[in-house]
Amino acid sequence: MSTSNISRRNFLRAAGLTGTALCLGLYFPASSKESEVFNAGDEEASGIELNSWIKIDKDGKVTLVDHRAEMGQGSYQSVPQILAEELEVDLNNVNIVFARGDKKYGNQITGGSSTIRGSYKNLLKLGATARVMLIQAAANKWAVPATECYAESGHVIHRPSGKKFHYGELVETASKLETPKNVPLKKISEYKLIRKPLHRQDTPLKTNGAAVFGLDFRLPGMLYAVVERNPRLRGKVKSFDDAAALKVPGVKRVFKVQMLVYSTIREGVAVVATSTWAAMQGRKALHVEWDDTGFEHLSTAEIYSRQNQELQTKEGLSFRKVGDPDNLLKNAAKKLDVVYETPYQAHSAMEPLNCVAHYQDSKIEIWGPIQAPDWVQDFITTQFNMPKDKVIVNMTFLGGGFGRKAFLDYPHEATLISKEMGAPVMVVWSREDDVRQGPFRPGISYRAEGVVDSGNISAIKFRMAGQNLDHWQGGKKDKANGSTTEGFLEPYFKTIKNISFADVPFETPIPTMWWRSVYASTNGFAFESFMDEMAHAAGKDPLDFRRQYLPEDRLQRLINKMEEVSGWKSREKNGGYGVAMTECFSSTVGQIVKVSKTAAGKIKVDHVWAVMDCGWYVNPDIIKAQVEGSILMALGAATIQEITFKDGLAQQHNFYDYKMPRITDMPPIDVYVMDNAEDAGGVGEPGLPAFSPALTNAIFDLTGKRIRKLPFDMNAV
Structure with a gap:
């Protein structure tokens, strides 16, 4: 082939x-x-x-x-x-x-x-x-x-x-x-x-070895470049000394380069050489002085302190409202009022960013691991004032993407450097560049308020405070995040009589963008954790509690399948069982997680049952693989991974301090695909959001301890 x-x-x-x-x-x-x-x-x-x-x-x-x-x-x-x-x-x-x-x-x-x-x-x-x-x-x-x-x-x-x-x-x-x-x-x-x-x-x-990934691609006369970029997005290059870099054998040129990250310019210094190794050695010898004045240098503690303060003092921009939850909450004798926190995340695909560009007077051609070739074509056409049919964007295989490789910054940078050099150039990002530069999944805090009366939900109110990707992309700042309810099952709006969602605007200089399942990855943790808290406040079985608010036959069949495959009704007394159900990209996924404690007193994930209703589908093996991969990625994001900031700089660098789950961390997973002829839904992302709340709900079932902040240490619960 x-x-x-x-x-x-x-x-x-x-x-x-x-x-x-x-x-x-x-x-x-x-x-x-x-x-x-x-x-x-x-x-x-x-x-x-x-x-x-x-x-x-x-x-x-x-x-x-x-x-x-x-x-x-x-x-x-x-x-x-x-x-x-x-x-x-x-x-x-x-x-x-x-x-x-x-x-x-x-x-x-x-x-x-x-x-x-x-x-x-x-x-x-x-x-x-x-x-x-x-x-x-x-x-x-x-x-x-x-x-x-x-x-x-x-x-x-x-x-x-x-x-x-x-x-x-x-x-x-x-x-x-x-x-x-x-x-x-x-x-x-x-x-x-x-x-x-x-x-x-x-x-x-x-x-x-026949598959061609971005780093495998070659052109005659191609040069190689790495870039020392300002680690704070809005910072500038004050000066640089390239004398030592130019003495490295193979280094051809060193010059300043500016690429766009949304509408913000990120500055750096490109080192171009006859090999990737030479370019990297030249970069090590380069000395750059940065100008980082004129914007905040925030640390993680400040970010979440501000988010929490905003949630406690502001109503935010209303996104969707049913009934009058505010009045019920105001007059309730007893209510739930809790805050959930989710961390910033790097994408950390196994293949770091790379791109080959060849700028010529008559055309521009690009090759690489690109998630959105039509977007890149449009963007490069505009930036370089080149006729659209003269901008050719070729896709190679991608070694993972998770949203990061749908961005436009790295093809833009490669094209700029090629134009400067008058030759085809491959730009290679190191793992450290990838982890520290972002853009990142935004860290978000949620305030959830609710009233349970006579075993039923009377009112729910959610507010989220986190960086709004709509705003980064030029959206109106007086409009709520378009993904405020992403992950929340649509039928709840019919069966819960008083409910509201709002987005509390929150900004930092830290660049953010999509991450696998986008906002559902963080929303799902807050929404389904709170649904579990309300079920326990009502004194009801958590799965039955959801069932009563999801009357549609399609969802009832999914819940029946979850009960059947997990043995929910006859579950073991010495384990903790947690459930969560989320919806995104037109698919619904229910997950049940079983946990126990080892002899050393540490939490162990014993089993995960995942049931996906994605409507019409193609290949069940691909679906199962995608759900398994989503669960493992969610496990890492919930328990070991977090991008933290100090003085405006990401503190993580590589896999030694931004760890990946290992094969020994992988729990047994059973994936079931509901068989129906409904319109097709998504598969690659919807398997992720339900896992973290199902896991923490299971830990509560086992230990009585609520986990409302991610990531958490499985060995310290």
């Missing part, structure tokens, strides 16, 4: 538009939400530019395009798996290529768990259209009704006679057919590939 990129021009040139290939793509009319399928001939005649492609050549070779980044979450498998299902081809016999960044593909951001839920219906239609056209082509060649023919394993077969053509023998005829509209799709019961645990197509590439 090939992992090379394919441009529209090269794709159509390869197709030939002369009957040597069948080439299909999608077109989204501006006046309609529905996509239309076009073949290459239609595209050429209509002036329409295709944005997702299937190509079949005369040899029967099938090429499928993945329009999203592959960073471990499985799009390289799941996108072709959808296309191959309706196309009726063997997935092991196709080429898979990454699309370049281009708005003609629609939204290419690999984030928000959107790859499948945002495109599966179009991909099914695309594959089915190709199959129908090939069947019609065969029927025309045989002069028989198309209803007598069917497709299987890259062939069209005539049922009465057993005659068959492979797809390559049909592409010339098929490419001249009018593209059919409203083709029928398979029923779920007819699937041969979808909903099957097929082995991933990228696994062999990643185990035999």
Whole structure:
């Protein structure tokens, strides 16, 4: 299989538009939400530019395009798996290529768990259209009704006679057919590939070394750069002495560079050399003096002290309100009023940031581990005043991303350095750069107030104080965070009669951005911890308590599954059991965690049961792997990881002081996928938010101790 990129021009040139290939793509009319399928001939005649492609050549070779980044979450498998299902081809016999960044593909951001839920219906239609056209082509060649023919394993077969053509023998005829509209799709019961645990197509590439990650990419004459950046985002370069750096063999130049982080300029000094090693040694010899005046240098204790003060004294910006919770809280004889804290986090993907850029007068080309190639194309086009079709963004495999590689700063920096050098340049971030520079997941504090009356919830009020990513991206500062309720199950707004959510504006100079599951990763801890506290105040079983407020059949079935697989109703007396349910990116996940104490008195996670309802789905093995990975990431964020600040500087550097969970920390995990035909939800992120509250709720069940601040030490509970 090939992992090379394919441009529209090269794709159509390869197709030939002369009957040597069948080439299909999608077109989204501006006046309609529905996509239309076009073949290459239609595209050429209509002036329409295709944005997702299937190509079949005369040899029967099938090429499928993945329009999203592959960073471990499985799009390289799941996108072709959808296309191959309706196309009726063997997935092991196709080429898979990454699309370049281009708005003609629609939204290419690999984030928000959107790859499948945002495109599966179009991909099914695309594959089915190709199959129908090939069947019609065969029927025309045989002069028989198309209803007598069917497709299987890259062939069209005539049922009465057993005659068959492979797809390559049909592409010339098929490419001249009018593209059919409203083709029928398979029923779920007819699937041969979808909903099957097929082995991933990228696994062999990643185990035999054939997969090309950003750091593997090479160009003739390429130079290598590292950058000594100001560790405080808003700081400036006051002066630098490059004499010693320029004496390092291989170092070519040293110069100041400025890249954009949102609308703020981050300054640094680039060291460019003939190898990464030489550039790194030159950086060590560099002496830079910084100007860090004009902005606050906050420490962690100050940040949370201010957040807490804001929560106690301000109502914040209202996001959503039902009933009159304020009046009930004001007049309640007894109420719950607690604060939860969640820490700043680094992304710490196994592959640190890197990017190759080649700036030329006539075009700019970029290669690297990029989550949002269309965003990068738009941004570079604007920053360098280059025609959009002359800005080419190529995706490699990503060694993890978690949101960080959807950002625009590192491609911008690489392009600036390439322009200065007049040559292609690879910029490499060290692990220390990655951990200390951010942007980080914001640390957030929550104030939760509630009233329980006669075993039922009378009122709930949540306020959150933390850095608002909407504001960093230029949103109006008098508007609440758009993700204020992310993670909270929507049905609660119907069954809890008095409820409110508000965002208390809070700012620091520390750069923040998305992190896996975005705000649900922190919101979920506060919301589901408080739901558990209210259940105990009501004297009710925590799972039954949630059940009474989630009457929809779909959620009731999920709760039934949680009870069944965990043995909730007959749970052991010598263990602690905790439950949490969260919703994000159109999927609901319920988790039950069992904990116990070792002979040494330390907390041990004995088991995790996770039940996901993501609606229509592709590959159950990928779902299970993503949920397991989410749980392990949540375990690290809840118990061992935290970015702390002193005098405005991140104190962590590398894995020795920003630790990763080890294989010995991994608890037994059982993942169950609810089987239904509802619209597809996300998978890569929704498995994370429920774990930390389920864990701390289990610890409360075991010890009677409430944990309201993350991270906490499992050995000190």
